[in-house]
Amino acid sequence: MSFQAPYPPSSLSPSPQNPGRLSPAGYNSRSGLAGLGLSSTTAGLPNKLGTFFEQDRPLPMYKDKPHFAPRRTAPRKKWRPLLALLGLSIIAYFFYNQPNIPRWQRSGGYDKGAALWNWMQTLDDSSASEKHVDWNARREKVREAFQVSWEGYEKEAWGFDQYNPVSGRNKNMIEGGMGWIIVDSLDTMIIMNLTSEVRHARQWISTSLQYNQDHDVSTFETTIRMLGGLLSAHYLSTQYPNLAPIKEDDVGASGEDLYIEKATDLADRLMGAFETHSGIPYASVNLNTSQGIKSHSDGGASSTAEATSVQLEFKYMAKLTGEAEYWKAAERVMEVVDQQEAQDGLVPIYIHPDNGEFKGNNIRLGSRGDSYYEYLIKQYLQTSQEEPVYKEMWDESLRGIRKHLIAFSKDANLMVLGERPAGLKKSLSPKMDHLVCFMPGTIALGATSGLPLSVARKSASWNQQREEEIFISRELMKSCWATYLNTKTGLAPEITHFVLGDEPVMMEDKYPEPSKSGSTFEMTSISQPLGSLPDGSEPWRKDVTVKSNDRHNLQRPETIESLFYMYRITGDDMYREWGWEMFKSFIKYTSVLEEKPPAIAVPGSAGTTWRIKGFTSLSNADIIPPTTRDNMESFWMAETLKYFYLLFSDRDFISLEEHVFNTEAHPFPRFKPSGDLKTGWQRKTSRKAEN
Incomplete structure (x- = not known):
């Protein structure tokens, strides 16, 4: 029997454990544990720049290796066919007897789900009793939450694309499955150094994952x-060999190319979506035929955000394989979008693949608009700041955002990033999707390029515009925190709505743009923190x-993502503390419980009868106990828990200076463009803001 966790009573908590780890090869650690993001003290903000940017480190070139060919270093042995036949026999046995073989078995006698349930009872009192914050121990709790989520999926939904933890049901998105949860969560497990979990996932990818299904899927x-x-x-797996080490992943091992071979197969199939008159990809593509398919709604138009948020992936694919076609197809999209000359850098949320023209006037940074802006600055950073066209487009968009979309709430002066559903000349809607909360961290990332703020402020390029961007990122972060x-x-x-005055106070009204007014932007103008008055109000x-239809919580990562960026850039522990409060709320209110088998031991808790089996999204997050949707989103493990884990890690672990995260929180390395892999187009002119 399983059900959603109620509001937990208080009890004693087991002491958190913090096992030591080895540092990844070549990683510049400041302590024996820092290589895996652990440190004995609260992380500082060192200036760690020289080791990366002073040299152009080459990335591994998959094209230099046999394409889809097995690696052989010795003459073929006569006995190998017999081994192959034996292997096929074993596989056939397991295939036909699969229903009788348990897909999951808890390792040892330690039940993490029961231990996490016990710890959950102490959450109301734990913060007040903490005299010293142990971020390593907090990070370990995130790791345990991931393991509990993964074990529940292994037990009840292994290999399936969707998992309903309350009912224990599962299903695939298409026949044969896509590996939706397994592949999406894979790098989180590597980052968390979960070797056995990675090995299980890798085995499934090697033996079960294929992309020849005759079915259409979302291109984006x-x-x-x-x-x-x-x-x-x-x-x-190749650059951090001490993270979840598996022999098959070692450089030179026979299985080293598994992930990139699967990625190449998938990328080649997805390329059919770009075969349009304009170069704007179709919304969907048939995996088997590589045939692009128009959207079945919106007059066949593609989402602007979706069409312009595949560039990081295909550019990195091109860098790894040396195949320029991936790069050119993805970059062509950006050129077509820019040719439409959107006013003040703000783009409508639909675009036609037939002619490359925008559809409608709806301007927003929520759904269907969000990651267009995110990938502008991230494309610039991915290629080591050597493609200035994307920085120029990003700066232009930011000016448009501050001019048309940023306002302040009526009484509390909360910064609101609103929408213009009927176009820039029509009224502002004070509506903020949770999706919009990626912006605070992304703005801070763009202002400093991922450097610590204290370092970035000393650079020759720092100016009043960048100072204002930090102000905007802080204020938007506070508004996102207020929604929690x-x-x-x-x-x-x-979705959250904010109350504006009869005449909305816009950013331009409250803070004239420094470049126009000649004024000096002062951080002292930041509004007061959220809190209560002496009377408790x-x-x-x-x-x-x-609104009643907007009260659902889908385990989304955008706010914790921004907290991760804000902490690493500003060094302010307040953002870590906000994240910790969020994490505790997820544990308390999204947990799904089941009765604990009596034979499973829970150290220090002999009387425990319940365990957490997983976590679910909510239909209503504004009542206690909340109502569930009975679904674990794949980004719960791929993004949300990953960002919690990184927020509580040392700031140099998977550093912002060396990496760029795609919009699904998958980290890629920064690299220098070269040869055909560089910007292949130029803007006609730099467009200035229109009055």
Whole structure:
């Protein structure tokens, strides 16, 4: 029997454990544990630049290796066919007897689900009793939450694309499955150094994952999750060999190319989506035929965000394989979008693949608009800041955002990143999707290029515009945090509306652009932090409203993603503390419970009868106990828990200076463009803001 976790009572908590790890090869650690993101003290903000940017480190070139050919270093042995026949016999046996073979078995006698349940009872009192914050121990709790989520999936849904932890049901998105959860979560397991889990996933990918299904899939989702997950796993497993080490992944091993071979197969199939008159990809593609398919709605138009958020993946694919076709197809999309000369860098949320023209006037940074802006700055960073066209487009968009979309709430002066559903000349809607909360961290990333703020401020390129961007990122971060504080569970709804005055106060009204006014932007103008008055009232809540249809929480990562960037860039522990409060709320209110088998031991908790079997999204996050949707989103393990883990890690672990994360949180390395793999187009002119 299983059900959603109720509001837990208090009890004693087991002491958190923090096992030591080895540092990845070649990693510049400041302590014996820092190589895996662990440190004995709260992480500082060192200036760690010289080891990476002072040299152009080459990336491994998959094209130099046999394409889809087995590696042989010795003459073929006569006995190998007999071994192959034996292997096929074993596989056939397991295939026909699969229903009788347990797909999951808890290792040893330690039940992480029961231990996490016990710990959950102490959450109301734990923060007040902590005299010293042990971020390593907190990070370990995130790791345990991932392991519990993964074990539940292994037990009840192994190999399936969707998992319903409350009912224990599962299903595939298409016949044969896509590896939706396994591939998407793979690099999280590598980062968390979960060797046995990675080995199980790798085995499934090797023996069961194939992309020849006669079915259409989302071009965007398949690219960012599946292609991105495989590419990231390939990078991490070869460049960080001490993270979840598996012999088959070692450089030169016979299985080293597994992830990149699967990625190449998938990328070649996805390329058919780009075969349009304009170069704008179709919304979907048939995996078997590589035939692009128009959207079945919106007049056949593709989502602008989806069409322009596949570039990081295909550019890295091109760098690994040396195949320029991937690069050219993805970059052509950016050229076509820029040719439409969107006003003030703000693009409508639909674009036609037939002619490359925008459809409609809806301007927003939520769904269907968000990651277009994200990939502008990230393309610039991915290629080591050597493609300035994307930085120029990013800066132009930011000016448009501050001019048209940023306003302040009526009483509390909360910064609101709104929408213009009828175009820039029509009224502002004070609606913020949770998806918009990627922006605070992305703006900070763009302002500093991932450097610590204290270092970036000393650079010759730092100016008042960058200072203002840090201000905007801080204020938007606070507004996103307010959406969590505003619900009874402490988990944000999918959509939040803010109350504006009769005449909305825009960013331009409150803070004239420094470049135009000649004024000096001062950080002292930051509004007051959220809090309560002496009488216990919290006036800021009057400016935040949630409609009944918007109260669901989908385990989304955008706010914790921004907290990760904000902490690593500013060094402010406040962002870590906000993240810790969020994590505790997820544990308390999204847990799915089941009765614990009496034979499973839980150290220090002999009387425990319940265990957490997994975590679910919510239908209503504003009541206690919340109502569930009975679904574990794949990005819960791929993004949300990963960003929690990285937030509580040392800042040099998978550093921002050396990496760029795609929109599904899959880390890729930065590299220098060369040969045909560089910007193949130029803007006609730099467009100035229109009045």
